[in-house]
Amino acid sequence: MPPTRNRLILRKWRVESMSTRTIRNLFAPGVALALFLAAVALHAAPKKDPPKPTAEECLACHNDASLSHEVNGKVVSLHVDPQAFKDSIHGSMFTCVDCHTDVKSSAHETPPQHITCATCHVDEQAAYERSFHAKAVKGGNANAATCVDCHGSPHALLPASDPKSRVHHSNIPATCGACHSQKFVMQGSGLRVQTVSSYEQSVHGHAVANGSEKAAVCTDCHGTHEILDAKDSKSPIFKFNVPVTCGKCHEQISKEFQQSIHGQAIAKANWQAPVCTDCHGIHSIKAHTDPNSPVSAQNVAQATCARCHEGMRLSQEFGVEGRRATTYLASYHGLASRLGSQVVANCASCHGTHSIFPSSDPRSTIHASNLARTCGQCHPGVTEKFTSAKVHVDAPLSADIGSKAVRWIRKTYLALIFMVIGGMLAHNFIIWRAKVIARRKLEHRFVTRMPRRFRWQHATLLTSFILLVLTGFALRFPDSWFASRLSLGERMRHLLHRVAAVVLISVSIFHIFDLLLTREGRRLARDLFPTLDDMKGAWQNLSYYLGFSNIKPEFPRFNYAEKAEYWALVWGVFVMAGTGVMLWAKVSFGNHLPRWWLDVATAIHYYEAVLATLAIIVWHFYQVFLDPDVYPMNWAWWDGKMTLHHYQEEHGLDPSPAIEILSDDESDAVTAEEPEPTEINHGH
Numbered sequence: 001m002p003p004t005r006n007r008l009i010l011r012k013w014r015v016e017s018m019s020t021r022t023i024r025n026l027f028a029p030g031v032a033l034a035l036f037l038a039a040v041a042l043h044a045a046p047k048k049d050p051p052k053p054t055a056e057e058c059l060a061c062h063n064d065a066s067l068s069h070e071v072n073g074k075v076v077s078l079h080v081d082p083q084a085f086k087d088s089i090h091g092s093m094f095t096c097v098d099c100h101t102d103v104k105s106s107a108h109e110t111p112p113q114h115i116t117c118a119t120c121h122v123d124e125q126a127a128y129e130r131s132f133h134a135k136a137v138k139g140g141n142a143n144a145a146t147c148v149d150c151h152g153s154p155h156a157l158l159p160a161s162d163p164k165s166r167v168h169h170s171n172i173p174a175t176c177g178a179c180h181s182q183k184f185v186m187q188g189s190g191l192r193v194q195t196v197s198s199y200e201q202s203v204h205g206h207a208v209a210n211g212s213e214k215a216a217v218c219t220d221c222h223g224t225h226e227i228l229d230a231k232d233s234k235s236p237i238f239k240f241n242v243p244v245t246c247g248k249c250h251e252q253i254s255k256e257f258q259q260s261i262h263g264q265a266i267a268k269a270n271w272q273a274p275v276c277t278d279c280h281g282i283h284s285i286k287a288h289t290d291p292n293s294p295v296s297a298q299n300v301a302q303a304t305c306a307r308c309h310e311g312m313r314l315s316q317e318f319g320v321e322g323r324r325a326t327t328y329l330a331s332y333h334g335l336a337s338r339l340g341s342q343v344v345a346n347c348a349s350c351h352g353t354h355s356i357f358p359s360s361d362p363r364s365t366i367h368a369s370n371l372a373r374t375c376g377q378c379h380p381g382v383t384e385k386f387t388s389a390k391v392h393v394d395a396p397l398s399a400d401i402g403s404k405a406v407r408w409i410r411k412t413y414l415a416l417i418f419m420v421i422g423g424m425l426a427h428n429f430i431i432w433r434a435k436v437i438a439r440r441k442l443e444h445r446f447v448t449r450m451p452r453r454f455r456w457q458h459a460t461l462l463t464s465f466i467l468l469v470l471t472g473f474a475l476r477f478p479d480s481w482f483a484s485r486l487s488l489g490e491r492m493r494h495l496l497h498r499v500a501a502v503v504l505i506s507v508s509i510f511h512i513f514d515l516l517l518t519r520e521g522r523r524l525a526r527d528l529f530p531t532l533d534d535m536k537g538a539w540q541n542l543s544y545y546l547g548f549s550n551i552k553p554e555f556p557r558f559n560y561a562e563k564a565e566y567w568a569l570v571w572g573v574f575v576m577a578g579t580g581v582m583l584w585a586k587v588s589f590g591n592h593l594p595r596w597w598l599d600v601a602t603a604i605h606y607y608e609a610v611l612a613t614l615a616i617i618v619w620h621f622y623q624v625f626l627d628p629d630v631y632p633m634n635w636a637w638w639d640g641k642m643t644l645h646h647y648q649e650e651h652g653l654d655p656s657p658a659i660e661i662l663s664d665d666e667s668d669a670v671t672a673e674e675p676e677p678t679e680i681n682h683g684h
Contacts (some may be wrong), residue, residue, distance in 0.1 A: 057086070058096040060106070069111070084156040091155070099154075105406055117147045117154075127226035127401040136189070140632055143185045149419035172206060172217040173199060198284035214249070220554050221245055240266055272308070272317065279304050295353075298337055301325050305347045343669075350391070352375055359606040396643055440477035445644035449636040451520065457511055458637055464504040468576075469613050471497035477605065508573045527557045530567065534560035554652035565619055572612045579605040 061067065062080040069076060085091040088463055090099070097103050099119070100112045118125035128134050128147070136144035151157055158165035166175045173196070181196035199205045199218075207215035228235035230352035235247040243266065248255025257263045257276070265273030279295055286293035296303045306325030314320035328334045328347065350366055357364035357447055365374045375494045379395040380387070390403075450458070471493050474483040488496065515521040538560045540553035558566075579601040582589045586598055624634045629646060636642050647654075 012071060036103065052097045052104060055091075058103075080155045088155060089156050089159050090157055094508045124225050126225075131225060131227045132229050133227060141188070143179065144177055167219075169213055170211070173208060174221055176218040189633055196285045198282075202281075202283060202285045203287045203290075204285060216249055220248065237277075239270060239271065239275055241276055246276045251356050260352075260354060260356045261358055261361075262356060272313070278307075293350070294551065297342055297344075298340065300346050300348055301328050301334065301337065309615070324392060333391070333392060333395045345378055349377070369423040393404060432632075440635065443643045443645075446641040447647040448640055449642040449647070450640040452640065453514070455637065455640050457507055457514075460503060461509045461639075464500040464507070465499040465616070466611075467496060468504065469609070471500065472609055473613075498584065501577070501584075504573065505577050509576070528563055528564055528566050534563060555650065556653040556655075557649070557651055561619070561623065562670065565615075565623075568612075568615060575604065575608045576612070581610070 059080060059082045063082055064076055065079045067078040069078060079534045099115050102113045115152075116125070137146065148154065152165075162168060162171075163170065164628045165171065177196040180191065181193050183193050186193050189407075200209070208217060223236055230237045230239075232238060233240075235241065242262065243254050243257055251418045260266070262273050262275075266275060281294060286296075288295045288297075289295060291298065293299065302325060308314060309320070309324035310322060310326060312322045315322045319393070320339075324347075329338065333345045337346060352365050355363070357367075359368075361365045361367060364370065368384075372382055372384055375387050409537045436658065448453045470482060470486060471488070473480070474486055474493055475490075475497075477483060486493070537553055537555055540551075541560075542551065543549040544552050582598065582601040583605060589601075590598055624630070625632070625639065627634070631650070634642070
């Protein structure tokens with residue numbers, strides 16, 4: 001082979017060897033670098049977590065009804081009902097770990113973190129944070145409602161559309177009532193527990209109980225999550241917001257009200273103007289046909305309209321006439337209403353219900369141009385002349401002819417009544433007095449039944465007792481006719497009551513000393529002391545007057561009825577004096593005895609007064625005035641004397657041996673030819 005060719009081959013081989021070596025030298029480090037980067041990437045990649053537990057895995061443990069743990073010393077159940085969770089709105093959408101995101105495995109070593117509803121329900125939680133309930137919770141009230149108190153457990157929570165849900169429309173009253181009907185829960189909140197029972201008896205409560213889906217429940221008026229205090233101007237039950245709240249259901253009525261004089265006053269922020277709840281009530285709203293409703297026909301005047309239109313407050317503030325209820329009740333309409341008429345006109349019949357306007361407004365039912373139509377609803381065919389008469393009688397009389405005539409007729413008749421009836425009374429009293437004296441003088445023989453000092457004691461006791469009755473019951477019944485006739489005022493009333501009490505106690509003490517220190521007093525006490533014969537005498541007396549016996553019983557100086565009355569008086573004085581002193585010195589007694597002692601004393605004082613008053617009227621007044629044997633009265637309380645004939649009829653067993661023949665000036669005055677009367681002096 002020629003040298004030149006060999007050199008060419010050698011050169012070519014050298015060139016190829018250099019290329020191969022170059023490629024080899026570059027490839028090897030590249031591969032190494034790639035392997036290094038891949039290793040670094042694999043090392044830096046996050047490790048894949050094991051799959052989170054499924055709901056079935058969680059329930060494998062939490063299905064145990066005994067599973068629980070302790071939180072702040074209180075045992076909390078960790079049991080979850082699988083079926084309830086599956087049927088719940090959460091169970092149908094989520095698994096356990098969707099809420100309990102910190103749980104990585106079914107056998108979690110640490111307790112899951114506490115979760116809040118705000119994680120998903122942001123708007124609802126924000127509204128709740130502004131509510132009365134949330135503020136109570138922040139204030140330390142452990143009984144204030146939270147989400148689970150109303151909605152139930154999140155593991156068994158149902159949508160509001162589900163009839164089984166605690167927040168379904170038909171279940172809202174029971175859900176709210178779970179707290180608001182429990183006194184121990186509501187203590188310290190300033191709220192009453194009667195609201196729940198009141199709602200249940202209302203027209204709304206009855207409608208909901210009967211299946212109505214439209215009747216108002218708690219949340220319709222108070223709101224759902226953002227329930228605010230009634231004093232909060234943003235609350236739907238704030239006074240000025242009530243018409244709008246009620247208008248959500250009663251739209252047309254709300255519109256009528258807002259145009260009325262009341263609605264316009266509310267729009268001007270007049271606190272004295274009424275809103276729906278002022279007339280209809282709050283929770284205890286009843287149908288207007290219910291006799292217990294404040295807007296029923298028989299109650300609307302006295303119970304509802306009178307609260308504003310009877311007093312002088314509106315007159316002083318706004319120039320609205322007062323005494324509207326009184327003047328209505330004095331009219332035929334009012335009198336018939338008080339007698340129970342269901343058809344007679346009341347306030348709403350003439351003025352309207354929700355669309356009430358002042359009489360000067362042409363829209364008003366009592367505007368001059370509308371009166372004939374308004375009155376014609378009950379009185380067909382009336383004209384404007386008929387409607388010109390006053391409806392509210394005794395209202396301030398004006399200068400028109402009718403009012404002047406009524407004023408003069410009233411004055412004339414009052415004077416005529418006074419003169420005619422007064423003259424009749426004077427005429428009859430003159431004749432009655434003369435006849436009584438004449439009959440009295442026909443009696444010649446008398447027994448001194450009550451000496452002078454006993455008559456003075458009796459008169460003092462009688463006067464103080466009557467004064468105590470009048471001034472005492474005037475306080476208990478301030479609207480009674482006798483209280484209005486007294487017109488004393490509280491200061492004078494309680495002064496007279498205490499003066500009379502001191503007089504009664506004083507004469508009672510004097511009487512006790514009289515019984516102990518004088519011969520006649522000691523004899524009086526012996527004769528008045530009860531014996532077994534009194535019971536026998538009572539039986540025999542009733543048997544005789546019922547016709548079971550023909551033998552009229554005889555009695556000693558005092559019969560069973562007189563003894564019973566005397567000792568009842570003794571008992572009553574001690575009881576009334578004791579309780580009266582306690583009430584007079586209430587501060588002293590209240591500082592040394594439990595406060596309820598004064599309540600007990602008040603009750604005893606009142607009912608003993610009723611008993612004593614009725615006993616005097618029924619028992620004592622019969623024996624003194626109504627007994628036919630003593631008509632027109634038993635004069636012993638006046639002059640101390642009793643005819644001998646009557647005394648022997650009533651007290652035939654009196655063994656008194658002392659009989660004196662005394663002259664009787666009164667008998668001598670009748671005729672000089674009459675014999676001297678015989679008087680038997682018994683000391684009482």
